[in-house]
Amino acid sequence: MKLRFTKSVLINAINIVLKAVPSKSTMPVLECILLDASEGKISMTGNDMRFAIKTTINGTIIEEGKIAINAKLFADIVRSFPDDDEIYIKENDLNISIESGNADFNIMGIDYVEYPDVPDINRSNYVCLSQYSLKEIISQTIFSISSDETVSPQMSGEFFEVYDNRLRLVSLDGHRISMRNLVLRDNYGKVKLIIPGKTMMDISRIIPEDMDNDVYVYYDNNHVLFEYNDTIVLSRLIEGEYYKVDRMISNDYETKVVVNRRSLLSAIERSILLAKESDKKPLIFDIVDGSMEVSMKSYIGSMREDIDIDKTGKDLTIGLNPRFLIDVLRTISDEEVMIYFINSRAPIVIKDDDGLYLYLILPVNIGVK
Amino acid sequence: MKLRFTKSVLINAINIVLKAVPSKSTMPVLECILLDASEGKISMTGNDMRFAIKTTINGTIIEEGKIAINAKLFADIVRSFPDDDEIYIKENDLNISIESGNADFNIMGIDYVEYPDVPDINRSNYVCLSQYSLKEIISQTIFSISSDETVSPQMSGEFFEVYDNRLRLVSLDGHRISMRNLVLRDNYGKVKLIIPGKTMMDISRIIPEDMDNDVYVYYDNNHVLFEYNDTIVLSRLIEGEYYKVDRMISNDYETKVVVNRRSLLSAIERSILLAKESDKKPLIFDIVDGSMEVSMKSYIGSMREDIDIDKTGKDLTIGLNPRFLIDVLRTISDEEVMIYFINSRAPIVIKDDDGLYLYLILPVNIGVK
Numbered sequence: 001m002k003l004r005f006t007k008s009v010l011i012n013a014i015n016i017v018l019k020a021v022p023s024k025s026t027m028p029v030l031e032c033i034l035l036d037a038s039e040g041k042i043s044m045t046g047n048d049m050r051f052a053i054k055t056t057i058n059g060t061i062i063e064e065g066k067i068a069i070n071a072k073l074f075a076d077i078v079r080s081f082p083d084d085d086e087i088y089i090k091e092n093d094l095n096i097s098i099e100s101g102n103a104d105f106n107i108m109g110i111d112y113v114e115y116p117d118v119p120d121i122n123r124s125n126y127v128c129l130s131q132y133s134l135k136e137i138i139s140q141t142i143f144s145i146s147s148d149e150t151v152s153p154q155m156s157g158e159f160f161e162v163y164d165n166r167l168r169l170v171s172l173d174g175h176r177i178s179m180r181n182l183v184l185r186d187n188y189g190k191v192k193l194i195i196p197g198k199t200m201m202d203i204s205r206i207i208p209e210d211m212d213n214d215v216y217v218y219y220d221n222n223h224v225l226f227e228y229n230d231t232i233v234l235s236r237l238i239e240g241e242y243y244k245v246d247r248m249i250s251n252d253y254e255t256k257v258v259v260n261r262r263s264l265l266s267a268i269e270r271s272i273l274l275a276k277e278s279d280k281k282p283l284i285f286d287i288v289d290g291s292m293e294v295s296m297k298s299y300i301g302s303m304r305e306d307i308d309i310d311k312t313g314k315d316l317t318i319g320l321n322p323r324f325l326i327d328v329l330r331t332i333s334d335e336e337v338m339i340y341f342i343n344s345r346a347p348i349v350i351k352d353d354d355g356l357y358l359y360l361i362l363p364v365n366i367g368v369k
Numbered sequence: 370m371k372l373r374f375t376k377s378v379l380i381n382a383i384n385i386v387l388k389a390v391p392s393k394s395t396m397p398v399l400e401c402i403l404l405d406a407s408e409g410k411i412s413m414t415g416n417d418m419r420f421a422i423k424t425t426i427n428g429t430i431i432e433e434g435k436i437a438i439n440a441k442l443f444a445d446i447v448r449s450f451p452d453d454d455e456i457y458i459k460e461n462d463l464n465i466s467i468e469s470g471n472a473d474f475n476i477m478g479i480d481y482v483e484y485p486d487v488p489d490i491n492r493s494n495y496v497c498l499s500q501y502s503l504k505e506i507i508s509q510t511i512f513s514i515s516s517d518e519t520v521s522p523q524m525s526g527e528f529f530e531v532y533d534n535r536l537r538l539v540s541l542d543g544h545r546i547s548m549r550n551l552v553l554r555d556n557y558g559k560v561k562l563i564i565p566g567k568t569m570m571d572i573s574r575i576i577p578e579d580m581d582n583d584v585y586v587y588y589d590n591n592h593v594l595f596e597y598n599d600t601i602v603l604s605r606l607i608e609g610e611y612y613k614v615d616r617m618i619s620n621d622y623e624t625k626v627v628v629n630r631r632s633l634l635s636a637i638e639r640s641i642l643l644a645k646e647s648d649k650k651p652l653i654f655d656i657v658d659g660s661m662e663v664s665m666k667s668y669i670g671s672m673r674e675d676i677d678i679d680k681t682g683k684d685l686t687i688g689l690n691p692r693f694l695i696d697v698l699r700t701i702s703d704e705e706v707m708i709y710f711i712n713s714r715a716p717i718v719i720k721d722d723d724g725l726y727l728y729l730i731l732p733v734n735i736g737v738k
Contacts, residue, residue, distance in 0.1 A: 267472065
């Protein structure tokens with residue numbers, strides 16, 4: 001093998017596939033990037049067996065070949081070269097030479113046959129949306145997946161549901177539900193996928209924030225494949241049925257509060273200074289006409305703060321996990337948010353009038369009714 | 370106590386004294402900031418018993434008082450407040466209230482009598498230099514102190530030596546010596562202080578980078594006190610005699626190399642990709658007329674690179690710790706550096722013609738003579 005690259009192109013491709021290379025593995029070949037220059041094209045692959053990224057890369061093939069290279073070392077060496085010099089990669093009998101300017105590195109590769117295959121999936125079923133929209137709705141829902149996948153595999157994933165031209169992304173963890181809707185350009189009938197949370201997090205990190213470019217989401221029974229620019233990301237799906245979330249959400253309410261999002265968010269952010277992550281101290285909300293008092297008492301100290309609100313319906317006192325509220329309020333961009341309450345033991349709902357988002361949070365029992 | 374502050378002034382003062390507050394201590398009072406509003410002035414003190422910072426702060430004293438407040442909580446609460454609102458701090462019977470806008474925090478303080486005193490030192494002996502110069506020469510020498518103060522307390526400090534109007538800062542760790550000289554504006558006779566490395570590091574971090582303002586270095590037999598702007602930093606000195614470094618440095622040489630600093634530095638930085646921090650792999654320098662080859666071989670792989678040089682004297686092969694060279698080359702701003710060699714077993718010296726800096730590094734034995 002003998003290839004020539006510019007540094008920026010090579011670095012860019014390495015950075016993309018690195019996201020799928022585990023930093024430690026019992027199998028050294030998984031700590032590698034597969035560099036494949038065959039059939040007139042050059043590609044790189046990273047694969048942690050649950051999740052694979054493959055990207056094609058511009059370069060000159062002087063001689064074809066295929067080799068697995070330790071990803072971290074490869075990335076470090078390429079990054080260390082001067083920006084302007086071209087980089088040559090040669091391989092002969094697993095000996096890899098990486099050259100640029102006056103510098104010459106020699107390291108051992110691993111035979112490409114040991115590198116795990118990335119399964120190919122049928123591309124007849126897909127959904128298409130903009131890269132920007134996908135990134136955005138993932139970040140607006142991902143925080144309420146459950147991190148414990150042994151308890152419930154479905155809770156560790158996000159529910160990707162399409163009905164005609166409407167996409168809904170849902171996550172839940174037993175204490176809260178997050179839901180975002182998006183109108184698609186085309187109709188796709190019915191699609192129901194449970195995509196691992198880790199995949200979604202990585203996808204939202206590696207996809208560029210691009211309004212004008214699309215990502216294609218292909219799927220079969222077991223896999224989902226995201227394709228964008230010159231890159232594909234393949235992941236297994238989570239099996240089983242997702243929760244019937246619509247049955248968990250009530251449209252009734254007894255109290256409705258309209259409040260400035262920033263004022264509420266910064267008051268809650270202040271309050272958690274008094275609560276260590278581990279002790280699940282509730283924040284107490286005391287809602288009366290025109291004003292909501294938030295207060296907290298812990299072994300560290302106490303705080304209280306008044307926030308102006310518009311209220312309709314009954315007065316109410318309720319305890320809520322402040323971190324759950326922070327997660328929700330940070331993902332909303334509206335200046336004002338609407339919060340719906342039934343009583344101090346029933347879930348609260350934060351939603352907009354246009355049906356773009358709905359967040360449900362269970363209260364903490366503080367002994368009032 | 371009742372005080373009023375603007376947020377920015379309060380944050381700034383907290384940030385300064387926080388540097389002397391240990392994040393964990395067996396004595397809760399040491400995790401505090403002492404807030405002292407007495408005799409018409411407001412000051413804050415942080416003190417980890419080896420090192421104390423005290424700064425005066427602008428604010429309105431509505432009622433005098435003195436209290437120790439948990440530093441981290443105090444800092445977090447003040448930072449969480451809106452930027453524009455004024456902040457009120459009240460204390461009554463150790464109950465502290467911190468108020469801003471509509472928010473009100475209540476926490477417990479600790480009686481100021483439990484807070485350790487900061488000893489006062491006589492201010493008759495001092496040296497004065499610009500804040501910028503002090504920061505600079507510390508950063509240019511601090512890297513070669515020894516971190517193990519149990520082996521040799523002197524090696525864990527920096528030698529601050531003044532002779533008339535010349536200041537010399539020296540550090541050494543048994544493998545290398547770093548030395549920077551500075552011409553002072555005034556004459557101070559003879560001063561010899563061994564200042565703890567940790568103090569020097571903190572000083573260089575907290576002093577603003579200001580060409581136009583000075584820092585006064587007061588000292589007695591046991592303490593050094595840095596005074597700048599409205600802040601004092603007090604530290605104990607290390608006892609004993611410093612090493613006779615001038616006797617360790619030879620002016621003879623057999624080979625002199627002039628080399629572009631950036632080319633050499635980037636070649637060495639590349640080479641250490643093949644050497645884990647723990648295995649002390651030497652970098653081999655092969656010096657002939659016009660060219661120096663640097664090479665390294667480790668279990669990870671091998672590298673070599675040619676660098677253009679101007680050489681006078683004999684050819685030479687020598688092994689050197691690449692990290693020691695990186696430390697030195699990063700602190701020099703000259704475009705070209707001069708390196709002096711005697712043979713492959715003798716220390717090398719990197720120095721300029723103006724006597725501003727001198728760095729000595731012991732070679733690694735690689736079995737050549």
